[in-house]
Amino acid sequence: NIKAINAAQRLDSRGNPTVQVRVTTDDGVFQAIVPSGASKGDYEAVEVRDGDNASFGGKGVEKAVHNVEHVLGPAIINEKFDVAHDLAKIDSLMRHLDGTEDKSKLGANAILGISMACARAGAAAQGVPLYEFLRRESGTSSEYVMPVPFFNVLNGGVHSGNTMAFQEFMIAPVGAKSMAQAVRMGSEVYQELKKVIKQKFGSAAIGIGDEGGFAPPISEPHEALDLLEDAIGRCGYLGQFKYAIDPASSEFFNGKYYDLGFKSTKPHLYQPAELSNLYKALLDKYEIALLEDPFAQDDWQSWSSFCTHCPVELVGDDLLATNVNRLKIAHEKKACNSMLLKINQIGTITEALEAAKMSYHFGWSVFVSHRSGETTDDFIADLTVAIRAGHLKSGSPCRGERVAKYNRLMDIEDEIQANGTCTYAGEGFREAHRK
Ligand code: PGA
Numbered sequence: 088n089i090k091a092i093n094a095a096q097r098l099d100s101r102g103n104p105t106v107q108v109r110v111t112t113d114d115g116v117f118q119a120i121v122p123s124g125a126s127k128g129d130y131e132a133v134e135v136r137d138g139d140n141a142s143f144g145g146k147g148v149e150k151a152v153h154n155v156e157h158v159l160g161p162a163i164i165n166e167k168f169d170v171a172h173d174l175a176k177i178d179s180l181m182r183h184l185d186g187t188e189d190k191s192k193l194g195a196n197a198i199l200g201i202s203m204a205c206a207r208a209g210a211a212a213q214g215v216p217l218y219e220f221l222r223r224e225s226g227t228s229s230e231y232v233m234p235v236p237f238f239n240v241l242n243g244g245v246h247s248g249n250t251m252a253f254q255e256f257m258i259a260p261v262g263a264k265s266m267a268q269a270v271r272m273g274s275e276v277y278q279e280l281k282k283v284i285k286q287k288f289g290s291a292a293i294g295i296g297d298e299g300g301f302a303p304p305i306s307e308p309h310e311a312l313d314l315l316e317d318a319i320g321r322c323g324y325l326g327q328f329k330y331a332i333d334p335a336s337s338e339f340f341n342g343k344y345y346d347l348g349f350k351s352t353k354p355h356l357y358q359p360a361e362l363s364n365l366y367k368a369l370l371d372k373y374e375i376a377l378l379e380d381p382f383a384q385d386d387w388q389s390w391s392s393f394c395t396h397c398p399v400e401l402v403g404d405d406l407l408a409t410n411v412n413r414l415k416i417a418h419e420k421k422a423c424n425s426m427l428l429k430i431n432q433i434g435t436i437t438e439a440l441e442a443a444k445m446s447y448h449f450g451w452s453v454f455v456s457h458r459s460g461e462t463t464d465d466f467i468a469d470l471t472v473a474i475r476a477g478h479l480k481s482g483s484p485c486r487g488e489r490v491a492k493y494n495r496l497m498d499i500e501d502e503i504q505a506n507g508t509c510t511y512a513g514e515g516f517r518e519a520h521r522k
């Protein structure tokens with residue numbers, strides 16, 4: 088009952104081209120737009136870009152658009168799938184048509200756009216919201232849990248122009264009682280942080296990075312955490328927030344050293360063991376609940392030795408690339424205890440759900456994530472609720488493409504509340520899926 092599959096080139100939040108897909112069924116037209124990362128991992132599915140420097144600096148996606156309209160779309164329509172129940176079959180056909188491990192032939196951007204739009208069409212065909220459709224696809228029927236939003240309020244790394252090597256400093260309102268309260272607390276601290284930064288560094292310092300967080304002229308991680316502590320304290324929320332850091336360290340590892348000076352004029356080299364010690368000192372001093380990609384994607388040894396006695400959530404992003412093959416290696420090596428889930432790292436919704444399932448099976452948690460190049464598509468809000476991931480990151484509580492997800496989560500909370508009760512993951516965010 089799919090009548091048409093169309094695609095078009097549109098822009099993402101960094102102003103780069105991205106793929107929009109429209110799937111038409113008897114129930115209407117269902118749209119999706121795919122995101123794109125900047126600190127991409129080596130093991131991610133590949134987005135096809137035109138490479139024609141005369142257009143968008145080579146970043147155009149007309150080829151991917153063509154692949155949707157002339158290769159993938161017609162093949163899917165030809166199969167006469169039942170969109171209400173055949174998402175896995177549609178995804179599998181697309182993988183088969185592409186034929187590569189990393190979806191580099193037809194493009195993960197083309198494939199994911201169709202997968203997302205078909206999920207929306209499937210939800211409409213079943214007459215349920217997207218989060219309910221995805222919950223059924225993931226094979227659970229347990230109660231919904233609203234996730235703790237991890238707001239990335241200080242941006243560094245390749246997402247900003249300051250000299251801070253670490254990419255993300257997040258605040259997580261674990262002490263809130265609901266999604267709405269969590270968003271309110273995050274927003275209040277964000278606004279207070281702006282004042283703190285302005286007082287300390289002047290008004291030229293309140294510009295923001297790719298994910299809507301501030302990017303003041305600091306380079307030491309403890310300076311960032313002190314700013315956060317200050318803002319949280321001024322709001323009267325001490326003890327109600329936890330911190331999280333994503334250094335995105337694959338960006339500054341040269342195979343031997345981590346260069347925390349990679350954005351300044353002078354290198355600042357750390358051996359892996361020295362970097363581990365830096366993390367341990369930060370964990371001792373601040374209420375940090377989560378570390379993501381503290382080590383590079385191939386530095387297995389550092390991951391494994393750090394994970395052995397790690398008291399906090401250790402999330403693999405570039406390390407795992409939402410790919411079950413990478414998950415299996417990491418599990419064997421006891422390298423991490425949580426998976427970052429980015430739908431465009433793997434390229435189909437079915438495979439993303441499989442990766443989440445495997446993580447849970449390993450006893451890990453799942454942290455759902457946007458990309459630094461986003462759109463106002465709010466798909467991941469529904470996905471997070473569906474798989475009861477207990478936490479997600481969608482940037483700061485600022486910028487349309489970031490707040491689209493938080494606003495959608497508040498809508499979902501209202502909707503579920505109206506039909507019964509809805510719990511908020513809070514302190515137990517790592518275990519939300521087990522309840
Ligand atoms: P990216 O960053 O979307 O630029 O890859 C997000 C992350 O590293 O978590």
Ligand code: ZN
Nearest residue numbers: 333335380404
């Ligand atoms: Zn990351």
